[in-house]
Each structure stands twice: as structure tokens, then as C-alpha cells.
Amino acid sequence: MDEMTQWRERLEERTLEPVRTTTTGYKILISVLIAISGWGVYAWLFQLDNGLHVTGMRDRISWGLYISTFVFFIGISHAGTLISAILRVSNAGWRAPITRIAEFITVVALVGGASFIIVDMGRPERLLNVFLFGRWQSPIMWDVLAITTYIMASVIYLYLPMIPDLALFRDRLANAPGRLGAWRHRLYTTLAVGWRATPGQHRSLAKAIGTMMVLIIPIAVSVHTVVSWIFGMTLRSGWNSTVFGIFFVAGAIFSGVATLVIVLVILRKVYHLEEYITEKHFVYLGYFIASFALIMIYFNITEFLTKGYKLEEGEEFLFRQLFLNEFSAMYWFYLIGGLIIPGLIILNKRTRTIPGIFVAAILVDLAMYIERYFIVVTGLRVPLLSYEAASYSPTWVEWSILASGVAGFSLLIALFVKVFPIMAVWEIAEEHEARQLSAQPVATASATSEVSS
Amino acid sequence: MKRFTRASIALAAITALLTLAASPALAETSLLVAAPGEARVGDTVPVIVTVTESGAPVAGAIVLLSRDARFGGVGGSVEIARATTDAAGVADLSYIHRAAEETTTLRVNVVDSDTTLEFDVISVGEPEQIFQSDFGVNLPGLGGWVLIALVAGLWMIILSTVLQLRSVAAEEAGSSDRPRPKRRLLPYAVPGVVALIAAVLVAVLIRNPATHGDLSAMGTADRVPHSHVGDIEPLSRPGSDPNTVDSVEGVVMMVAPGLNAAAAVATEDPIIDGARGFFGLGCASCHGLDAVSGVVGGDLSSAVDDGLDEFLGDVRKGPEGMPPYPDDAFTDEELAAVHTYLVALLGE
């Protein structure tokens, strides 16, 4: 058991490490991210002052980069749900070291997505009207309901399993010197709500987590379904589709897992988590990416075959711009570079390594952003009456706000790592113990079989 | 819409079988009209016309049914139906009764003939709306309450999980030898926040403003005709407040180039008042910003030369296709100010 205690001590030290030490590189990173975010805030203020005229959007293509980014961020938020909730429900032990990061990506991505809706509004100061005059018949209202519920549920789902780890931080970081130490002590004491790891507390917590992990799956599915219905409830050629809900959910999980892989690779490298986040985790996540690539290919075929076979009014234009004309280069990149190549990288045993899966994940995220952008822009671009199709190119304001969105996403994750336990220590320990226990009978069984042979 | 009560028509047909000889000058053609004297709005009214010439039925004569009406400043005879007589001289001119007034005077005449016959149809029963938007499929029992129940249910479950925090906190005292810790706020604050957000969401769903005007809730009294109705207190719109120097600057500069805009607003110049009237009451919409070059309305320079009384008279009775604006649309004072403004603008 001494080995066990040592192992535990090493795990705790590893988890405490990011909070205890701050490197110069980290400080530079934070400054750069703050600078980019600040630039985005300036761009937004500029937009508030001048109206949406400063964007590339106009009457005929009235949604653009902002709405694409909103859809993309909401998609990314599915990482936490899938990895954390689905794997927890199915009791997959290997999930333990990566759940915390996945759950945090969910919360940050949701906040980012919701803020892009506000950026896109013509009159953001009238946001309160949504609550004063909200109509449940509107798809936007479904989004407000679903996203509010999802944010609340995922914050709770992030917080509940963190309580034992917060208690660990409270106990281990209490003696830090100075104001920082006092501040930390107060924070962790408050958040740990008096966790002493008694059996009763474990029971209560397990009950709460058990409910949330089941509840959050339908909520997450509903969120991306209603996001797709913003488009699906209109009469436009590219959007008027019944598969949109499930298509968006599949794409969301696809890009969410890819984002999780990217964040995991970086954090693993920076904070030396190799002992806990192993190649096995990436291979498993890679299998997720590969299977969802297949699902996405399947959805693309059903979507475009059913439309293209009949080629209703407007669809022909949509097909030409997507597959032959204006957007074809990017769209083929999405289909080949974003769906087929990542799948091949992961299915090939030689490239199924951490760098290989990392590259695949980056390709997937790029492709999924392009896909979201095309869903928004190409759908709006199909002319409704006899006029020349409009064109849309984002302005510096839109690019700046997009950049600050990405920077803000990274910034929040970087700050989170600095304050909160990066891994679920108690879950990893539980899992480790369970494995140790189960390993022994297996060992004896194999020994006896050897004897008998 | 096609509710047609046979009984009422039968009764009406007896009371209103009209026979009228044509004028003596053209004694040859005569019309016999069989039509009910009463009809409900939306009913198909049978109007059977028999055309005879010196007692013999006329075949192939084109018969018109029309009424006089006035709408949008245009008056005249409205053709409702037209039919050709058969071998027996009978033409069926049935139409759907959609009269706007209690008594509709209908006219029957034969094309290329002066023979005309007029008769009245009286609307009976409560006036019922023929056209109203009632699109959509209503599944009985389904409604907003499903969504409310769903949201409330979800949030109840979320609330139940965060309430576990209380049990976690409560266990603390029993587990440790330390002195009893102070009461924690978080296990109460988190459920409180959850409950509050849930309450807001459910309240929003319950409130759900209507977006389709309910015909039954609408009053029956018509409103005063007014070109630009603007009784709602406008919210503050950047750059749109008539009292800011910025927005009237253009007006002031146009009327009196040397005038200080701020001073003009402060002194309540009648010209500025008139400008407010000219643009605010809607004159400029037809007559153009400069009052001489509107696409719809005419050049006002001549009207200005005629003096205030004639100007008032013109507005009240509405010359050359312009609608008449009575006292309750614009007051004399408002119009006088507009006149002052126009004189200042176009006088030279």
C-alpha cells in the first residue's frame, strides 16, 4: 500500500503543479491573449458606435461570420457532454483524467457562443426585450431556453465532481504565503462546501452527479438541434431540411472531440501529464473522430443526394456554388480534408499516434468551421427573386471579433488551469484502485492456467 | 363563407320579386329580375334576369350586375358579375354578398342598351368577417404549456441536484472533531440562483406576447383618419429627437440660412413649428422635401400665393386627388404654422 500512497502523492503534486508555479511563458501567453481579446473588444465598440454597417453583412447575406462562430462554439461545447457524461454513464474507466478539461471546454465554449449572438445583434442594448417580450414560438427563443439550461447544467456538472478536488486544494494550498494564499484559501473553502470525504458526503455527491450526467445528455442534444432549427425553420433552399437537427448534433460532437484532443495535447505537453493522459486516450478519442467522420460523410450524402436528385428551384444554384463555383475549393477541402483524411489518418496504424491524431483534430476543427460558415452564407446567398447573387466577405471588424473570440476561449482555459484542479484526482484514484484490485484475481487466474497447461 | 340559408332566400324571393318595365323610349327591351331582398354577408345571392323584347326572350344578350361604390378617393360603378342570356332569355348573375353597408343598391343592365333596373339587397344578421387569417393546424391540447412543463421539469431536476450541496455541507459538522464551522452560504446560493433563472424562464414562457391581432378583441369604433398617426411616445433614438439641434439643423438651414439653429429651437420660432408640421404631419411625404417636387403631390408654390384662408380651405376639402383632411386630422393652428413655413420657404 505504500506504493499506492506514493502514487497518490505524485498525482496530487502533478495536479497542484500548474497552480503553484507560474512560468514566464505563461505570463507572455496571457498577455498576448488579453491583447487580442482587448482588440476584439475595441472592434466591438467600434461596431456599436457605427452600426453593423462596419461588417461585411448586408440585406441579402444578413448573417455571416458571427453566426457561423456561434454555431461552431456551441458545437465545440459538446466535447464535455460526450466525453464526460456519456462515458460516465457507460462507466468507461479511462475517461477519468480527461473529463475535467472536457467539461471546462463545454462551459467556456457555451459562454463564447452566447456572446457571439449578442455581438451579432443590431440593438444589443435591447437584450432585455427577449425576456420582456419573448415568444416561445420563435426558434431564437428555443435557443435562449436551451442554451441557458445547458450553461447552467454544464456549470453544475463541472462543479459537482470538482468538489473533492477543491477540498484537496483547500487542504494543500492553505499554507501558501501572503494575500494570494489567503485569497486561495477563502475561494477553495467556499467552493468545497465543507467536503471531508465522509461516506454520507460521497453518497450525496454521487446522487447529484448521477442525476446530472443523465440529464445533461438530452439537454446537449436539444441545444444543437434547436441551433440547427434557426436555419431549418426557414424556407431557404440550403436550410429547408429535416435532417438538420441530427446533422448539426453529429457535427457538434465531431468538432467537440477534435477540440478536446487539441487542448489535451497542449496541456499534456505543458504540464507533463504524460503519466495520466496516455496515448491510449488519444487513440480512443481518435476512434471517436474516425467514427464521427463516417457519420458526417453519411449525413452529407443523405443531405445532398436527396436534394440534388430532385434539384428543386434554388438547389441548383446551391449545388453549383458549393461543388463547382465560388465555394468549391473550400467545400471540397471540408469534404476531403476534414472528413476523409482525418478518418484515414486515424485508421492507419502507423499514423495513429499522438501527433497524427493532433493533426487530424486540427483538420477536423478547420473543416467544421468552414462547414458552419458555408451553411450560413451559402444558404443566404441563393437568390430568392430574379437578381444577381450577392457576395459576402468579412471585414476587419468581424475578423478581429472572431480572433478575440478564439483568444478569449484560450484565455479562459489558461486561467482555469491556473485556479482549478486540472484533473479529477479522486476519480483517477478511484479508477486506479479499482484496476489494482481487479488486476490481482486476473493475475492468479492466469497463473493457474499456466500450471494446468 | 358559402353558408346559404335556403329558407331566408326563399322568403326574401317572395318579398322582392321585382318587375320593372324599361323606359318608354326603348320599349322593346324589358328586364325581369328575380333576387332575394335580403342576404347574409358571405351568402351566394342568386340574381336571375330574364331579358325579353316585346314579350319574346332575347338570347345572347350580355347582362351586367353592378353597384356604386367609393374607395380610396375614387368613386364609380363597380361591375360585380356578367352573364349571357340563354335561349329562354335567362341570365344567371349569382354573386357572393360582401356588401359593406346595410343596404346595397344593385343595378342590372344590358350591354348596348339603355335598359337599366335597380333594386336593393339588405344585409341581415350580425356582420360576420369573411376574411381572417386562420392558417395553421391546431392539435387539440398541445400548446405552450408543453414547453413550460418541459422547462420547469428540467430545472426542477437541476434544482434537486444542487440541493444535494446542502447535505454535503451538513455532513461536515458530524465528520470532524473541529469546532462546528460557520453556516455556509453557497449550498443555499446555488439553488437560489437556479430557482431564480428557472422562474424567469417560466415567466417568459407564460407571458408570450401575441403577434396576431385578435379580431374579437378589437373595438368597433373607427379611428380618426390621419395621414401619419403617431400617438406612441417615441423611445429615444440616437439623432432622431426633434428637439436636438442636430436634427432640425437641416430644416433651419434650409429655411433661414443665416439663422442660428440652437437659437431657433430655443425661441420656438413659428417657422420651425411649421417645419415640424410639414415633415411631421406628413405633407412632405407627398409634396416632397422642398414642397415643389413630390412624386405624388403637386407643387405648393401656387397654394402659398393664395393666402392662408384658401390654403386652409384646400386642405380641408382636398383638391385634385388629395384626400380631404378635416379638423380632427390637423388643427387650424398646425396648418397656419405650416403655411408660415411654406411662405418662408417658397415666398421669394
Next chain:
Amino acid sequence: MPRQLIARATIVGVAAVAAWMVMNPIIAIALAIVGFTLSVPAIIRRRLANADDPDRADQNEEPSERRRFLKLATIAAVGAPAVAIPNIIRSIPGYHADDVVAEHAPALTPEGRVRQWAMIIDLRLCDGCQGVDKPPQCTMACIEGHFAPEPMEWIQLFEDELPGGGTGFVPVPCQQCQNPPCVNVCPVGATFSEPSGTVLIDQERCIGCRICMAACPYDRRFFNWGNAPIPPEASLADYSPEHQAPATVGTVMKCDFCPDMVRAGSLPFCVQACPNSAIYYGDLEEDIATNGEIIVSASKLLSETNSYRLKEHLGTEPRVHYIPGHGELVGRNISTKGRLATRWPWIERAKGAVTWTR
């Protein structure tokens, strides 16, 4: 066991009451009474059980009963006003679109039916103003009458290819759908269907999310992307959803069908301005329409000319009807293409405003 049963029944009852409260307070009260009545036998049964059970009997019966009574009283005191909550929530201003409409009660026929505005555009008479060698006069009058900012053409002329070559012009205002996709998707009820069948927008409530523009299948909604290029005088106009002047940055605008003009005994700007009198405006309820020259029966005109509506298959039920044609009644040559560009008369006067493209 019975206690759990009661607790569960109570939760179900409360949930049912809450759900129904939204629909009908009377039903809610009835449910509460029924639920309470049903729970009485259970309470009595439990009391008897308590009497038999020595453990329970040991407990001090008196305060527990009193506490239960107090609990019930509290729930009643808190719960009774709760029945009124839906009505309270709805009484906050803005619940009904009537708040806007009531200021402009719909026009009625003399015997009290609500007029149902409709437009019939006779394309046989529309030559795109090629005959008068001017920009389309309907668009120009609309722009001037509403101070519509550049580049908004609330009624816009599109040039359609004819099946055998040549072109024909189609003026397209807001189609005033009776099943309006834009109204369905508005999250705040800023756009609404008025009893006269028109679709209006309240720019003072619009949040600028632009989902209505995405939903409109006719591309007839316009957004104020910047500070609108309108004459400064426009700010003197009194705003109403029926006359959307002045334009407000960050909100959506469109053709309002000019019900205010018709109430005043006049006709919409486009109808008045058309040199060929190609646009009829009328009331389907009274079955009447006029183009400013002659007065006709709307239903008869629609039927006898094989009129059609744009994108009828979408089920939007527009109130704008078209009589097929290409200006043949005014002698237009179908091979003469193009129309003059629309001009905004105040463009040099709209200082500080920015113009944007469509």
C-alpha cells in the same frame, strides 16, 4: 409508504396545477380542490396508523399536527395568489401586440367588419417606367413618402425573363403574407400581423437579430446597417409602425402597405404614383379595389385575369396578387431591357449618414 405516496401525489398535483395554471386558473383551482379532497382519506388513514404505531404515538402528537396545519396554511397562503401569477405576468405592458395596434384600430366597413387590405398588380400595364423615361415611379414615391434610406426599395422592380425571350417587369412590395414566416420566427413579437391582414414591424421593440430576414422567402426585409442616409427633416416625423419614419439604426424595416394613407381616404404612395395605374389597392372584405382611376370588384378582377401570387407553393398566402403580363397594354416592346436606377432625392443632404449597398 403512504407518506411517500402522498408526497408523490402532491408533487404530481402541483406539477399538474402549475401546467394548467398557464392555461386556465379556474381549472387550476378545481384541480387543487380535487387533489386536496382525495388526500384527506390518506391523511386519516395515516393518523389511524400512527395511533396503532407505538413509535409514532410516542412522538408528541400535538405540535406535529399543529405544524402540519401551519405548513398547509402557509402553502395555501403562498399558493392562492400564485394562481394569479400568469395574469400578473401578462399584465406587464407589451403582452399583446394590441398595445401597438390599439393606437391604430383597424379600418372598418360601415357595418363593422375589419377591412382586409390587398394589392393587385396588373403586369400588363407595367413597363418599368420605360414609357415615361423615369426611374420606377412607384419606388420613387415610396422612398420619398417614407423617407426610406438608401438603398432600401420597399417596392422594387425585378426584371424577369419571359419564356420565349425578352423580359417583363415585376414590382415586388412586401407580400403581406397571411401565414407570415417572419412573424412566426420573431423572438420578441416586434413584427406582428395586424387584424387587417398586414404585417407590421415595431422598430422600438426590434432587437436586430435578423432572423425575419432569413425567414422571408421574398427578400422583402431591409436592415438599417448604419446611420440611415435620410434627410434630417425625417426626424421630425412621428414614428408609428404604420409609418416607419425616421429609420432607426439596427432594426428591420419593410413595406407597411400604407394603411394610414387609406384611412385618410387616400391611396398608398406607389399606387398614386404609377403613371400607368397598374397597381390596384383594395379591400377583400368589401370586395373592392381601385388603381386611382377606376373602381372594380377585386374578386372578379382576380378570377377573370388568372391572377397569381409569388411562390404560391410555399403556403405563405400573400395579399399581393399579380395579373400576368409584360406591359403589353401600354405598348411595351419586350426586348427593351433595363430600367433607370432609383434615386434618393436627399442624398446630398443626409449629412453624416453612411450609405450601404443591398
